[in-house]
Amino acid sequence: MRAGALGFVAGLAALLAAPVSAQLSDAEEVMVETVADGFEDDVALLERITLINSGSHNHAGVKAVAEVLAPEFAALGFDVEWIDQSAQGRAGHLFARHEGVPGTTKMLLIGHLDTVFEPGSPFTGFVREGDRAVGPGVVDDKGGIVVILAALRAMQAAGTLEGANIVVALTGDEEDAGEPLEAARRDLVEAGKWADVALGYEGLSVLDGKDAGVIARRSSGSWTLTTRAGSGHSSGIFSDHAGYGAIYEMARILDAFRRELPEENLTYNVGFMAGGTPAELGEDGLSATTSGKTNIIPSHAIARGDLRALTGEQNERVAGKMRAIVAQHLPGTEATIAIEFRYPPMAPTAGNAALLDRLNAINADLGREAMQPYPPSRRGAADISFVAPYTVGLAGMGPAGSGSHAEGESIDLRSIVRQAQRSAILISRLAREPSPQ
Known part of the structure; x- marks a missing residue:
């Protein structure tokens, strides 16, 4: 103000x-x-x-x-x-x-x-x-x-x-x-x-x-979550050398959002997601493509969603919690999140x-x-x-x-x-x- x-x-x-x-x-x-x-x-x-x-x-x-x-x-x-x-x-x-x-x-x-x-x-x-x-x-x-x-x-x-x-x-x-x-x-x-x-x-x-x-x-913002991992034969999944794959890392993060973020006047929908080897976001930002096999550990996953809050303070605080969750990687994986605030509350x-x-x-x-x-x-x-x-x-x-x-x-x-x-x-x-x- x-x-x-x-x-x-x-x-x-x-x-x-x-x-x-x-x-x-x-x-x-x-x-x-x-x-x-x-x-x-x-x-x-x-x-x-x-x-x-x-x-x-x-x-x-x-x-x-x-x-x-x-x-x-x-x-x-x-x-x-x-x-x-x-x-x-x-x-x-x-x-x-x-x-x-x-x-x-x-x-x-x-x-x-x-x-x-x-x-x-x-x-x-x-x-x-x-x-x-x-x-x-x-x-x-x-x-x-x-x-x-x-x-x-x-x-x-x-x-x-x-x-x-x-x-x-x-x-x-x-x-x-x-x-x-x-x-x-x-x-x-x-x-x-x-x-x-x-x-x-x-x-x-x-x-x-x-x-x-x-x-x-409430406000209206969006977030884009990307996870990456080394690929390989599915028989090695969860091992020290192969790690957990990009889709399990994506699932970990989204489930943590579900469990840890809820509070009054806050919503954070997942609009769409894709995972495989590879998975890519479309140029329009509203679609994604992927391919893979059941016996290959997925190398990439991507998801997009929105974030709505009642105050600017709530926006920033929740965004901080989201970034902290994303930073707790499963073995053999990486993840990044980009959060964009568009319409303020x-x-x-x-x-x-x-x-x-x-x-x-x-x-x-x-x-x-x-x-x-x-x-x-x-x-x-x-x-x-x-x-x-x-x-x-x-x-x-x-x-x-x-x-x-x-x-x-x-x-x-x-x-x-x-x-x-x-x-x-x-x-x-x-x-x-x-x-x-």
């Missing part, structure tokens, strides 16, 4: 601690009604952008979605910018900036234009059945973008948008970030350093059938919890149940994590749905309404308050 950020977060937590009002104001009533009245138009926009394939590697498709959305933000008085990312191997990001009253709360709204479904995916179209719709990226994250726009339109209708300081950051590569990662996320991080509050518009979390708030998300903070309290004050004013914090072990990484060290935030501000990243992904269309209403009121209330920076 940057210098002075701890004091800033503490100050903002205090600022957020008390609700501004005990009931909906006239302007807030207008926002509630405007969102409800705009429902069918919002669904139509969602259908329009869902029908455009915007897989992370479909650069033309990602930009085509941005070209649909840019006029929507411009009509609300935002300055719109396309940030080219071709040098990072991706299409680009769409940023929209609105300058309000100086010295008031600065807010960053985060979503993404891309999906996991590339042009060759058989999952296409937009199928609506009442208040449910199915389509690629319909909830992750095109529905989230629609929630942002619905909230901003409601604010404009109520007269609360004019004074608000807002940056909307829609990345074009959230599902598969460009390289180098530092360059791919530079603009987002700069916006996070500017902001007092960040809101992430990926899907709404539901806990025991009730809407929940996301004040923390969004650790739970007092400021994040206070922001959820503010949202729950709005829920009370709307006559809705309070949203409990969602267990971070159930949420993956997201772009909001890149700005978490610099500002307070809430994630999961997008619509409810199911089946993200899989054929049949669906959205509860009515959840757009309640999420946009919550957002419009929260952003409007915060926009009236002084920036703690």
Whole structure:
């Protein structure tokens, strides 16, 4: 966390601690009604952008979605910018900036234009059945973008948008970030350093059938484990001269991970592995090839997996334990592990919890149940994590749905309404308050 950020977060937590009002104001009533009245138009926009394939590697498709959305933000008085990312191997990001009253709360709204479904995916179209719709990226994250726009339109209708300081950051590569990662996320991080509050518009979390708030998300990293050994006739396995072979060394390490690493909010999946004479990782890093015989001691083994933790400290500590396990070689073997941290965690903070309290004050004013914090072990990484060290935030501000990243992904269309209403009121209330920076 940057210098002075701890004091800033503490100050903002205090600022957020008390609700501004005990009931909906006239302007807030207008926002509630405007969102409800705009429902069918919002669904139509969602259908329009869902029908455009915007897989992370479909650069033309990602930009085509941005070209649909840019006029929507411009009509609300935002300055719109396309940030080219071709040098990072991706299409680009769409940023929209609105300058309000100086010295008031600065807010960053985060979503993404891309999906996991590339042009060759058989999952296409937009199928609506009442208040449910199915389509690629319909909830992750095109529905989230629609929630942002619905909230901003409601604010404009109520007269609360004019004074608000807002940056909307829609990345074009959230599902598969460009390289180098530092360059791919530079603009987002700069916006996070500017902001007092960040809101992430990926899907709404539901806990025991009730809407929940996301004040923390885990990191996403990967590891590659390679073991090597001298080869020879299998009759010598376990002997002093032949050793144990690369596969037994791999098995030792992975089993030690299973037994020795478990702790709360930590997972470390093994995605794939191969062993033999030889075994080689594919150029894409997502496959491996091997061959061998039953009577030959294997010379190589390779495995790749992920690592997810709740805090940076947990990441580093667990990585240290993994390296120590790897270093305890079986006789006649060698092993190395490479660990890469990509998406950082969004650790739970007092400021994040206070922001959820503010949202729950709005829920009370709307006559809705309070949203409990969602267990971070159930949420993956997201772009909001890149700005978490610099500002307070809430994630999961997008619509409810199911089946993200899989054929049949669906959205509860009515959840757009309640999420946009919550957002419009929260952003409007915060926009009236002084920036703690």
